[in-house]
Amino acid sequence: MSLSKPFGGVYADHGMRGNGRQDIPPAEMMAPVRRAIADGGRASPDLVVSRGVAQCTCSRAIGEVPVPTSPVLVVNGVERQASRGDRNLLSYLRFDLRLTGTKYGCGEGLCGACTVLVDGQPLRSCMTTVGAVAGGEVTTIEGIATHDALAAAAAGEGVATLDDLHPVQRAFVEEQAMQCGYCIPGFIMSTVGLLKREPEPSPAQVREALVEHVCRCGAYQRIERAVLRAAEEMSVRSERNTGSEGDAS
Ligand code: FES
Ligand code: FES
Numbered sequence: 641m642s643l644s645k646p647f648g649g650v651y652a653d654h655g656m657r658g659n660g661r662q663d664i665p666p667a668e669m670m671a672p673v674r675r676a677i678a679d680g681g682r683a684s685p686d687l688v689v690s691r692g693v694a695q696c697t698c699s700r701a702i703g704e705v706p707v708p709t710s711p712v713l714v715v716n717g718v719e720r721q722a723s724r725g726d727r728n729l730l731s732y733l734r735f736d737l738r739l740t741g742t743k744y745g746c747g748e749g750l751c752g753a754c755t756v757l758v759d760g761q762p763l764r765s766c767m768t769t770v771g772a773v774a775g776g777e778v779t780t781i782e783g784i785a786t787h788d789a790l791a792a793a794a795a796g797e798g799v800a801t802l803d804d805l806h807p808v809q810r811a812f813v814e815e816q817a818m819q820c821g822y823c824i825p826g827f828i829m830s831t832v833g834l835l836k837r838e839p840e841p842s843p844a845q846v847r848e849a850l851v852e853h854v855c856r857c858g859a860y861q862r863i864e865r866a867v868l869r870a871a872e873e874m875s876v877r878s879e880r881n882t883g884s885e886g887d888a889s
Contacts, residue, residue: 711774715739716783725771730754732770733780741781741825745854752853755826756780762833781825784832785809807877808832811870812863819857827853831867839878840871 708725715737722732733739733756742765745753749767756765757779784806793800802810808831811817818824827850834841834849841849846867855863 708771708774711771713770713773713775714777716779722770725769725774727770728766729756729768729770729773729778730765733765733778739780739782743822743825745823745826750852750854751823752826752830752850753823755829755853757829757833760833760836762830779829779832781828784828806832807873808835808867808870811866811873815862815866815869817859817862817866819859823853823855823857827855827863831870834867835871835874839875841867843868 710721710723711725712719712721714720715733716739720737722736727736730742730744733742734744742756743753744766745751747766749764752764754764754766755762757763758773758776760777760779763773785804787800787804789798789800789804792798793804802813805813806828808828812824812828817827830850830853834846838845838849843864846864850863850867
């Protein structure tokens with residue numbers, strides 16, 4: 641694996657996967673694929689799930705299915721229509737939508753820098769196409785904090801504070817869980833997915849969920865602390881919300 645070759649190789653061939661194949665499942669096949677991602681492949685013997693990417697075991701059959709031409713998907717709550725179904729999802733997000741928070745690392749599904757959520761589940765965007773997630777809801781690092789203050793700050797109107805961030809983002813900042821920060825959007829997206837599935841993970845569960853993310857700066861211990869801190873903060877917050885709902889009734 642070469643993590644030091646930026647923007648070269650397969651990345652220039654948008655739509656190509658790291659192994660050179662261009663198997664693009666059509667939209668109607670993606671519902672079971674997304675379910676397979678969600679349950680780790682257990683319920684779908686015909687699908688293999690590797691590093692968050694689901695592929696049919698009969699890849700030849702997938703390759704023969706027509707590619708959706710103008711797939712519609714929702715990105716950070718906004719409906720989008722892509723011009724090509726075979727467009728690599730990471731390229732589409734970064735170059736077409738200018739959502740550059742999602743990073744290109746290895747381009748081969750190995751580092752996790754490109755992780756986004758598709759229907760709430762972490763997925764490596766370098767390993768899939770826009771057509772493969774047609775009809776799905778894609779969330780990038782830009783879409784997890786919904787405060788108006790962030791949008792205003794991005795438009796140069798006002799200043800956002802730590803409180804405007806998603807609790808996971810805030811915990812990463814508070815634990816100083818980064819050096820260069822390049823890998824962090826991917827770690828954060830997988831953490832958001834993990835805390836949806838498992839709101840109170842143990843340290844072992846955190847490590848298992850993030851084991852296939854690479855941080856070249858080696859900030860792993862601080863990242864683990866940040867994830868546990870975010871889990872605690874989110875659970876306190878949800879208890880508080882439940883309590884105030886109870887008070888109101
Ligand atoms: S860029 Fe490394 S897994 Fe996608
Ligand atoms: S690669 Fe630099 S903080 Fe992870």
